[in-house]
Amino acid sequence: MYEKDGRKYYIVDGHTHFWNASPENRNKYGEGFIACFYDYHRNLSPEEYVWPKEKYDRYTEEDMMHDLFEIGYVDKAIMQPTYLRDFFPGGFNTTEQDAEMAAKYPGKFIVNGSFEPRDGEKGLDDLRALHQQHGLKGVKLYTAEWHGASKGWKLNDYWSYRHLELCIELGIKNIHVHKGPTIWPLNRDAFDVHDVDHAASKFPELNFIVEHCGLPRLEDFCWIATQEPNVYGGLAVAIPFIHTRPKYFAKIIGELLYWIGEDRITFASDYALWQPKWLVERFVDFQIPEDMQDELGTISHEAKAKILGLNAAKLYDIDVPAELQLPESKEDVAIGSEPVSVA
């Protein structure tokens, strides 16, 4: 819980990791991957939050508990697995690693799973088993993940649909989608989110939370999200710009509020890429600069409360203490509706 100027905010960190990128657990691709993550971390964090590389490779359970819950104001953290076994033989951040940690700290974490559509029938069996063990409410999917000879997949592939159908059957309703730089086929734009559009239309009973709100394709994301009521934008990667490039962050959040509205945006630190403490503090203090308000409007305390935790709490059926809830109000309706065709 975070409190400022007499207002209280319930905090759900929608995207956290407990990863192992230590030298013993990575090949040259894993080394490139964690180096790239580290550059994101160094480039966008305030200086006092930058870790040495060794700590970044493999931080401890204590680090994570401290950064999220002791100083980071987080009430509930959602752990999103990213297996990446082709880069990290023991797995970068598996459901099992997450669950082991979550079990030690009851009530703090929600453990999400994942599925691998390229494994076909076996993938379905694996998802059933994973769900049986962990009682999943959500999955995290990384469409750029390598798998043997494959360099990626799409959400509207045949086997993806089979897995999404199984999610519905099992009651796994939150589908976190993360785009990356590779895909099949490689000649297409890997960051394109149109496959999410197809899947979201086909499965209205599922929620699709697009991580990084589609960045680096904010425009494609807004375009589809405005038309699909079950598409959400996760703020991982976008929100740290609040420090290095606040005007750019103002544009992103202003556009998101316009196109999809305050009920479908969720906070995430992407820990350990960034830390929730400074993100929460800065976000609560944040306002769209005056000279941009004509175009982008402003952001209210209610919108901040929804984004920081209440929206994710709804998706994950989290009980929010009464004093941290907002008075019942009508859902915010986004202003942007059917966009004009320009592309």
Added chain:
Amino acid sequence: MTTEPEVLGALTGVRDPELDQDLVELGFVAGLDVDGTSVAVRLRLPTYYCAPNFAYLMAVDARTAVEALPGVEEVRVFLEDHFTSDEITDAVQRGKNFVEAFPDHADDELDELRTLFWRKAFTARQARLLDALLKGGRSAEDVEAMRLRELPHDADGERCRRLRRDLGLADDPDSPAFLLGDGAPLTASQLPRFLRYARLVATSLEGNAGLCRGLLRTRYDLTEEEVAA
């Protein structure tokens, strides 16, 4: 015989197709070796995992641009510190197309991808020009009536002219100054909604370019003078 400044000049004509900015201003040219008629260009990118399709286009375009210089007989392009360094360096050296470079991972060439990003660039540039005109007191009706010859001759204006040619859109001086993506003239009544979306595209492109520059500086320990923010 050619010189380093000439080669750099040629490389300013090569763009990152995703960001619509040139390789030199982005800091992607890591170094040059000019030896009489032979030129080696070393390219670097903001991350180890930058998308290989755009990386391939930049490497091939760099080779084409330098080869066109008088007095250049041999050009080699090396992509450094990237997960497809070997594939792309080899593909450029041997003149392989994209499918030949990535036979197991690609099912077509990159024309469609390039066109898609020309469209995004065109939309973003028009957004900036429109914003400047409206700020300067022009009305939506003025904008609708404007002809291409009246478009400013600044960087955005010139780039719009070039993109219209590349995209096969009307480019004679008496054609409308502003076009929708399908080539239809932008009307006064369409302007507010078009502009809202076009600004979003501009935000996306500018944001990505800023992030790429930042990551490149962090990755190679460069100063703001070497790569502007």
